[in-house]
Amino acid sequence: MSMPASSSSGTLKIGIIGFGSFAQFLAKTILKQGHTLQATSRTDYSELCCQMGISFFRDTNTFLEADNDVILISTSILSLSKVIKSLPLNLLKRPTLFVDVLSVKEHPREILLQALPEDLDLLCTHPMFGPESGKDGWKDLTFAYEKVRIRDEATCTCFLQIFESEGCRMEEMSCEEHDKLAAKSQFLTHTIGRMLAEMEIKSTPIDTKGFKTLVQLKESTMGTSSDLFSGLFVHNRFAKQELEHLEHALHKVKETLLQKKNQERVATENEQ
Numbered sequence: 001m002s003m004p005a006s007s008s009s010g011t012l013k014i015g016i017i018g019f020g021s022f023a024q025f026l027a028k029t030i031l032k033q034g035h036t037l038q039a040t041s042r043t044d045y046s047e048l049c050c051q052m053g054i055s056f057f058r059d060t061n062t063f064l065e066a067d068n069d070v071i072l073i074s075t076s077i078l079s080l081s082k083v084i085k086s087l088p089l090n091l092l093k094r095p096t097l098f099v100d101v102l103s104v105k106e107h108p109r110e111i112l113l114q115a116l117p118e119d120l121d122l123l124c125t126h127p128m129f130g131p132e133s134g135k136d137g138w139k140d141l142t143f144a145y146e147k148v149r150i151r152d153e154a155t156c157t158c159f160l161q162i163f164e165s166e167g168c169r170m171e172e173m174s175c176e177e178h179d180k181l182a183a184k185s186q187f188l189t190h191t192i193g194r195m196l197a198e199m200e201i202k203s204t205p206i207d208t209k210g211f212k213t214l215v216q217l218k219e220s221t222m223g224t225s226s227d228l229f230s231g232l233f234v235h236n237r238f239a240k241q242e243l244e245h246l247e248h249a250l251h252k253v254k255e256t257l258l259q260k261k262n263q264e265r266v267a268t269e270n271e272q
């Protein structure tokens with residue numbers, strides 16, 4: 001395998017755009033593997049980056065001029081379009097691999113294909129875990145990706161290796177397939193977690209295992225940002241239907257219970 005331009009040791013120079021909680025979580029493992037990181041973000045993370053051994057750029061021009069093998073996009077789903085439009089991509093010195101880690105996939109694929117010049121490669125990914133579920137390592141956690149436009153296979157393979165070498169289950173699939181499946185799984189999970197938070201469920205002295213799972217679900221869901229949750233709905237065209245399925249299911253369950261209650265009442269009245 002030929003090595004990426006900046007390195008002959010198989011390590012990459014990766015520039016991160018959007019250094020929020022998920023990027024910080026990814027950065028720890030990427031650094032541990034010996035890659036070099038740079039970052040830029042709306043908020044000033046200079047101090048945190050300095051502690052972690054990452055160069056932080058307030059100015060996106062200087063960030064783009066720095067010679068990165070990979071640009072890793074970890075902004076919120078809702079801000080992606082604005083962030084990408086504000087990037088002076090003409091300042092990139094050479095073909096670079098763009099990777100996004102957004103929790104929806106058709107949307108960044110479309111935005112990035114529109115914005116990136118032809119000579120930039122694009123890998124759309126979704127690590128299906130976060131700071132909570134991945135706190136004890138990434139082994140057996142799923143990493144979904146689509147190689148949208150890859151000419152420099154060596155850099156792409158080297159990037160995927162970051163997740164493969166941690167033991168992730170690598171799932172190559174189209175962005176469309178990802179969004180269909182994620183609406184039925186991840187979006188549903190977050191929606192139920194948010195509903196449980198609306199209900200303010202809390203542990204009781206007599207929790208069953210099932211209820212403990214619900215409390216955990218509520219807590220882990222509320223650990224993610226409301227922007228992330230909104231993004232899962234706004235920019236996944238399959239999510240609306242799942243929300244309707246959920247409403248319909250609650251309605252059916254309620255109807256069945258009320259019918260039962262009615263039957264019981266009639267039976268009791270007939271016995272008397």
Ligand SMILES: NC(=O)c1ccc[n+]([C@@H]2O[C@H](COP(=O)([O-])OP(=O)(O)OC[C@H]3O[C@@H](n4cnc5c(N)ncnc54)[C@H](OP(=O)(O)O)[C@@H]3O)[C@@H](O)[C@H]2O)c1
Nearest residue numbers: 018019020021022041042043075076077079102103130225
């Ligand atoms: N958390 C997870 O478990 C998880 C798992 C897989 C994938 N992801 C994806 O990773 C990305 C980051 O997620 P997250 O958990 O860190 O939280 P998030 O709320 O989805 O995104 C926070 C990031 O977006 C940036 N941002 C938000 N609004 C912005 C704006 N108007 N202009 C410029 N930048 C803006 C923030 O920048 P500043 O910090 O500089 O303000 C921060 O870097 C998301 O796309 C999410 O879908 C998250």
